[in-house]
Amino acid sequence: MDAAVKPTFKVLRATRASRAGGSIALILFAVLASLPFWADSSWLRLFAEFACFLVLAQMWNLLAGYGGLVSVGQQAFVGLGGYALVVLANHTTLNPFLCLPLAGLIAALLAVPTALVVFRLHGGYFAIGTWVVAEVYRLLFANASFLGGGSGTSLMALRGIPKATRESITFWIALVLAFGSVALVYWLLRSRQGLALTAIRDSEIAAASQGIDVRAVKFLVYVIAALGAGLAGALYFLSNLRISPDAAFGVNWTAYIIFIVVIGGIGTIEGPIVGTVIYFLLREFFGDFGTWYLMTLGLVAIVVMVKFPKGLWGYAMQRLDLRFFPVQRRVQFLEKETS
Amino acid sequence: MIAWIDTIVQGVLLGGLYALFAMGLSLMFGVMRLVNIAHGDFILLAAFAGMALVAGLGVSPGVALLVLMPLAFAFGYGLQRGVLNFALGRDILPPLLITFGLSIVIQNALLQIFSADTRSIQAGALVTASLHLGEGLAVGWLPLMIFVSAIAVALALQWLFGATRIGRAFRAAADDSEAAQLMGVDNRHIYALATAIAMVVVAIAGVFHGIRTTIAPTDGPALLLYAFEAVVIGGLGSFWGTFAGGVILGVAQSIGFRLDPGWGILVGHLAFLAVLLVKPNGLFPKTR
Amino acid sequence: MLATHNLTAFYGDFQALFGIDLQVDAGEIVSIIGANGAGKSTFLKTITGLLKAPRNAVRFEGRDIGGMPAHQIAQAGIAMVPEGRRLFASLSVEENLKMGAYTRRQGRFDLDAVYALLPVLKEKRTQPSTSLSGGQQQMAAIGRALLANPRLLICDEISLGLAPIVVKEIYEILGRIRKEGLTAIIVEQDVGMARLFSDRLYCFQEGRVSLSGRSDALSHEAISKAYFGV
Numbered sequence: 001m002d003a004a005v006k007p008t009f010k011v012l013r014a015t016r017a018s019r020a021g022g023s024i025a026l027i028l029f030a031v032l033a034s035l036p037f038w039a040d041s042s043w044l045r046l047f048a049e050f051a052c053f054l055v056l057a058q059m060w061n062l063l064a065g066y067g068g069l070v071s072v073g074q075q076a077f078v079g080l081g082g083y084a085l086v087v088l089a090n091h092t093t094l095n096p097f098l099c100l101p102l103a104g105l106i107a108a109l110l111a112v113p114t115a116l117v118v119f120r121l122h123g124g125y126f127a128i129g130t131w132v133v134a135e136v137y138r139l140l141f142a143n144a145s146f147l148g149g150g151s152g153t154s155l156m157a158l159r160g161i162p163k164a165t166r167e168s169i170t171f172w173i174a175l176v177l178a179f180g181s182v183a184l185v186y187w188l189l190r191s192r193q194g195l196a197l198t199a200i201r202d203s204e205i206a207a208a209s210q211g212i213d214v215r216a217v218k219f220l221v222y223v224i225a226a227l228g229a230g231l232a233g234a235l236y237f238l239s240n241l242r243i244s245p246d247a248a249f250g251v252n253w254t255a256y257i258i259f260i261v262v263i264g265g266i267g268t269i270e271g272p273i274v275g276t277v278i279y280f281l282l283r284e285f286f287g288d289f290g291t292w293y294l295m296t297l298g299l300v301a302i303v304v305m306v307k308f309p310k311g312l313w314g315y316a317m318q319r320l321d322l323r324f325f326p327v328q329r330r331v332q333f334l335e336k337e338t339s
Numbered sequence: 340m341i342a343w344i345d346t347i348v349q350g351v352l353l354g355g356l357y358a359l360f361a362m363g364l365s366l367m368f369g370v371m372r373l374v375n376i377a378h379g380d381f382i383l384l385a386a387f388a389g390m391a392l393v394a395g396l397g398v399s400p401g402v403a404l405l406v407l408m409p410l411a412f413a414f415g416y417g418l419q420r421g422v423l424n425f426a427l428g429r430d431i432l433p434p435l436l437i438t439f440g441l442s443i444v445i446q447n448a449l450l451q452i453f454s455a456d457t458r459s460i461q462a463g464a465l466v467t468a469s470l471h472l473g474e475g476l477a478v479g480w481l482p483l484m485i486f487v488s489a490i491a492v493a494l495a496l497q498w499l500f501g502a503t504r505i506g507r508a509f510r511a512a513a514d515d516s517e518a519a520q521l522m523g524v525d526n527r528h529i530y531a532l533a534t535a536i537a538m539v540v541v542a543i544a545g546v547f548h549g550i551r552t553t554i555a556p557t558d559g560p561a562l563l564l565y566a567f568e569a570v571v572i573g574g575l576g577s578f579w580g581t582f583a584g585g586v587i588l589g590v591a592q593s594i595g596f597r598l599d600p601g602w603g604i605l606v607g608h609l610a611f612l613a614v615l616l617v618k619p620n621g622l623f624p625k626t627r
Numbered sequence: 628m629l630a631t632h633n634l635t636a637f638y639g640d641f642q643a644l645f646g647i648d649l650q651v652d653a654g655e656i657v658s659i660i661g662a663n664g665a666g667k668s669t670f671l672k673t674i675t676g677l678l679k680a681p682r683n684a685v686r687f688e689g690r691d692i693g694g695m696p697a698h699q700i701a702q703a704g705i706a707m708v709p710e711g712r713r714l715f716a717s718l719s720v721e722e723n724l725k726m727g728a729y730t731r732r733q734g735r736f737d738l739d740a741v742y743a744l745l746p747v748l749k750e751k752r753t754q755p756s757t758s759l760s761g762g763q764q765q766m767a768a769i770g771r772a773l774l775a776n777p778r779l780l781i782c783d784e785i786s787l788g789l790a791p792i793v794v795k796e797i798y799e800i801l802g803r804i805r806k807e808g809l810t811a812i813i814v815e816q817d818v819g820m821a822r823l824f825s826d827r828l829y830c831f832q833e834g835r836v837s838l839s840g841r842s843d844a845l846s847h848e849a850i851s852k853a854y855f856g857v
Contacts, residue, residue, distance in 0.1 A: 070435050072376070117612055120619040121571070123431045124374025128567045129615070132608055135564060139605040251560055255443055262436055291447040298443035305436050306425055504729070511715045511726050517677055518713040523701035523730035523775070576717075625717075 013190070018325065025179070032175055036168035044171040048239040050280055051174035052232045055181040056253065057260045057272035059228035062185050065267035066197045067221040068204070070123075072254045073130025074229045076114065076137050077107040079248030081230030082237035083141060089157035096157040097169055100234045107230020111223045119219070131251065138249035152244025155237065170239050177231055185269055186325050188224070193217060201267070259301050265311025269325040274313045341475040346597045347590055348478060354569075354589025355486030356551065358582040359544035360562055361569035362492055363537035365581045368570070370509045370533040371427060373434050377442040379563030381538065384445055385411060385545025386554045387453055390460045400462045400550055407542045415538030419531040427530070442559060449556035460549035485547045489585070492540055493578045499536070500578075509533055561604075568611040574621025583623055587614075628653045628810055629674070629705075629779055634684040634693075636666075636673045643669040645834045651779065651812060656805065658813040658821035658842065661831035662854060667814045668710065670831070671783055674812075675707050676700040688778065702730045706777035710784040710814075712768040714756040720767055721752040727774030734776025735807070741770040744800065762793035769797070773804070780811040786820060798824055818850060832856050 036044060056074065063069045084103035089096035114133055121129040142150045158166055188194050196217050199207040208214050237243045256279065264275025286293045308315050364378045375381075385407060392403035422441075426433035468480040500506035512519040512529050520526055548554065548562070565588060573584025588607050595606025614622060629651040636644035644666050651657045661667050672678035674685060676697035685693040692700055706727070714723050724741060742749035745766045751759060756767060765785055772780055782801075786794040798820065801809070815821035822828060822842045830838040830853040838845065838853030 064432065068431075070432055072435075072439065117615055120615050123372075124368070124376075124435055125567070125571065127374065127435055128376070128564065129571075131560070132564055132568065132611060136605065136608045136612070139601075139608070143599075143601050143605070255439070258436060258439060266432070291451040295444050295447040295451070298440040298447070302422070302437050302440040302444075305433055305440070306422070309433065504725075507718065507722055507726055508729065510717050510722075514715040514717050515713055517697075518709060518715065519726070520677065520697035521675060521701055521707050521709060522726045522771075523698045524726075525696070525698040 021325065029175070029179055033172065036171055041167050044167050045239060048170055048174040048235060050276060051178035052236045053256065053260060053279065054178050054273065054276045055228050055232040056257045057276055058181040058185050059225040060257045061261045061266060061272045062221055063225045065261065066189065066201055067218055068201055069218060069222060070127045071130040072127045072251065073134040074225065074257065075249050075251055075253040076130070076134035077111065077226040077229035078233035078236070078253050079137055079141070080110055081107040081233030082243050082248045083147070084230070085234035085237055086153060086155050086243050089155060097173065100173060100231065100238060103234035104227050104231035107233070108223050108227035111226030115219055115222050134249055138245045141249070142245040150245060152242060152247070155241045158241065174235055177235060181228055182269060182273070193220065197221065259297055262301050262304055263311055265313030268313055268317065271311050271313040275311070345476050346593050348476070350590030350593025351586050352478060352482035352486050353593055354586030355482070355489040356544070356547060357565050357569045357588050358489040358585030359485065359492060359540065359547065360566035361581045361585050362496060362578055363540040363544065364566045365570045365578065366496065366537045366540070367534060369576065370513050371530050373423065373427065376435060376438040376563065377445060378566055379561065380442045380445040380559035381541045382545045382548060382562050383449060383554060383556065383559045385542040386460065386549030387449055389546040389549050390458065393460050400460050400546060404543065404546045407546065408539050411538040411542035412535045415535035416531045419534035420527060423534065424527050424530060446556055446559055453556060455555060457553040457555045459553045460546065462550045466550065481551060485551065488543060488547065489582065492543065493582045496578045505532065568607065571621055572611055572614045574624035576625030577623065580621060580623035584621065628688060630686045631684055634673060634680060636669050636678055636680065643834055644673065647836055649829055649836065651810060653810055654808050655827065656809065656811045656813060656825045657827050657829065658815055658825035659829045659831060660815055660818050660821050660854065665831040666834040667831055668783065671707065671781055671814060675705060675781065701775065704732065704778035705781065706772040706775040707781040708768045708772045708783060708785055710787065712764045714764055714767055716757050718756060719753055720748055720756050720759065723756050723767055724748070724771050724774055727771035730775055732776040736773045736776050738774070741773055744803070745770050761789055762797065765789060765797055778810065780809060782811060783814045784816060786815065786817050794820070818854070830854055
């Protein structure tokens with residue numbers, strides 16, 4: 001090729017929305033960080049819960065939307081994270097807040113042997129296999145009498161800390177986790193591994209033929225998702241102060257996460273954010289309707305899956321070409337071909 | 340010693356029920372690679388419907404089952420044609436999420452109608468009658484009946500798949516759905532028939548389950564997991580493998596329960612994980 | 628018997644066929660040749676209903692079959708020997724043949740007639756179809772299509788991956804059926820074989836018909852020009 005020929009295209013990775021999005025995120029973070037100084041403590045607790053679901057949704061989206069690993073057993077790591085926090089905080093001299101990252105690490109560590117087992121199953125069977133593993137963890141904790149067995153135990157280590165301090169620190173942790181999970185997924189998808197992940201999602205066989213170690217990438221994603229779920233679980237029970245096997249390892253965790261991701265839009269970073277907001281709005285307004293509310297959630301998820309498989313955000317994105325978190329590379333041709 | 344023999348025998352009989360749970364799941368997966376997460380909830384739906392028929396109309400459980408079977412067939416056919424057919428394809432996500440959604444809808448609908456109380460199908464003396472086999476060893480007529488029914492269902496399915504035109508179409512569509520269409524097979528109809536037949540098996544499983552033990556609307560997921568474990572332990576592709584998987588799971592749980600009442604289900608799960616680690620394709624995979 | 632008029636086909640946004648006009652008369656063997664990607668397989672997919680065709684673009688025995696689902700087109704009397712055979716792997720040889728008769732169309736071919744024509748299949752009838760050699764598999768695929776008693780038989784790349792002697796044998800068998808009045812479309816990579824075995828020939832290039840005519844009247848030069856587009 002003639003060395004004098006200038007490239008006629010450049011690779012774009014940012015969009016106008018994404019540059020605006022970056023500034024908006026910074027401002028939002030700063031405003032939210034000041035919340036404990038002026039807002040009601042019920043807001044702080046609500047946000048902590050919001051952060052749990054956002055982190056879980058981001059992680060599940062990474063797993064299923066990008067990695068093709070449809071897990072219905074993420075409650076395994078929520079529970080492990082929660083229990084790890086409670087055990088570490090109650091039975092060691094460590095600062096209970098410092099136990100939270102450790103709890104996440106423990107969940108990630110336990111994801112390694114778990115992956116060894118569940119990766120032997122594929123597709124839909126992988127999904128149910130992860131569920132079985134979560135049940136195994138639940139039953140193990142339900143039989144652990146020193147942790148209160150089936151009725152669970154309380155987080156005693158925080159007793160000496162004033163309520164306001166406890167709630168503020170928990171809130172800040174939640175804030176960091178919420179923004180951190182989005183940033184992590186964003187960074188991961190824009191990295192080399194992310195490119196591999198997208199290739200795998202599109203075609204596993206083609207990706208393998210391009211020299212991508214499909215198994216290794218999926219394994220990495222699985223462990224990262226477990227880390228996120230473990231942190232979210234630890235945060236949830238740090239805020240709730242009481243843990244039991246049924247609350248920690250209940251399949252409802254995954255049910256809500258799936259609803260959030262499907263409604264918001266699977267395979268996008270914005271989708272889980274939108275989904276979490278919608279989920280909390282629905283819960284605030286209709287949560288009192290109990291079974292009718294849950295039935296409606298299920299039906300809505302089915303209808304969205306059949307009619308709008310890309311979710312609300314995917315639908316909006318198609319209409320408006322709006323991307324706050326562009327993870328794809330777009331080629332822009334600088335001049336028209338004249339030949 | 341005799342106590343352990345009793346444990347094994349009870350486990351084998353329990354396995355018959357699990358085999359009934361599992362065969363419907365296995366059938367749907369075998370024909371269309373569809374993993375039905377709502378499978379356990381369908382079993383409970385059938386159990387509650389049976390209970391409502393027995394309690395409401397005062398008929399015997401057998402009559403209730405005879406009424407339920409054609410209803411289940413029609414329900415399965417409609418479910419597949421009306422909903423699930425739209426979710427089939429290369430992407431595994433839609434069928435999983437749709438059946439997961441169905442699971443939640445069914446659970447909460449049952450909660451709404453029947454409340455969270457546990458109850459069971461009234462079957463009179465059948466529940467307690469047993470056959471004395473020797474010192475310390477007796478088998479209940481009901482578990483025996485369930486076991487024999489499971490064998491009958493496995494035989495019927497084997498005949499259907501192996502010796503009939505529909506069965507050939509099931510297998511052909513599973514192998515290569517495009518080529519099957521070229522032979523004149525209407526896949527949407529064939530898939531709907533597969534789900535319809537699976538739901539008939541589900542109805543049988545549900546009614547027996549409702550007679551044998553107490554049922555609550557939120558039990559569905561547990562039943563799904565037992566069915567799934569039986570299928571994977573047995574190895575995909577044959578109903579007898581699934582049957583054997585059910586029996587192995589039943590025995591494992593029975594041994595677990597004998598060791599400690601809190602361990603029964605856990606030991607069942609662990610047996611499943613052990614099989615998965617040692618023989619990921621199941622103990623009796625189809626060789627052909 | 629079969630006529631397409633301005634037939635187009637799309638994979639999503641990608642257009643693969645640009646207005647194909649093709650005709651097959653009763654008792655006639657028509658071959659389609661063309662390089663890889665010329666649109667031959669796409670054409671067969673639209674004829675058999677695996678790919679949606681415009682409503683009025685395909686006429687078969689006086690009926691518009693464009694856009695009909697594949698199973699109805701099979702019922703109407705078009706059977707295909709698909710590329711790569713595509714026997715059903717978990718079915719025995721005889722079960723594969725019986726799948727051919729799934730439409731229950733009546734006619735000259737029943738199991739016995741196919742076994743008489745292809746005796747090797749009778750020997751292996753209870754074996755899994757995967758245990759057959761390549762040539763035997765191709766015969767099973769042909770036998771399976773014949774059991775549908777088709778009005779129109781379509782053979783897609785039946786010589787692909789087979790030894791020349793086996794190809795000869797297979798065409799010899801098709802020749803026997805031809806004498807009884809076979810109507811067929813033959814898609815072939817082997818241009819020589821395609822010319823020899825057909826009455827008329829179409830050459831496809833980039834989704835269009837680049838040449839058509841009586842097989843014995845077309846010159847080598849004309850064919851290679853239409854084939855390669857140079």
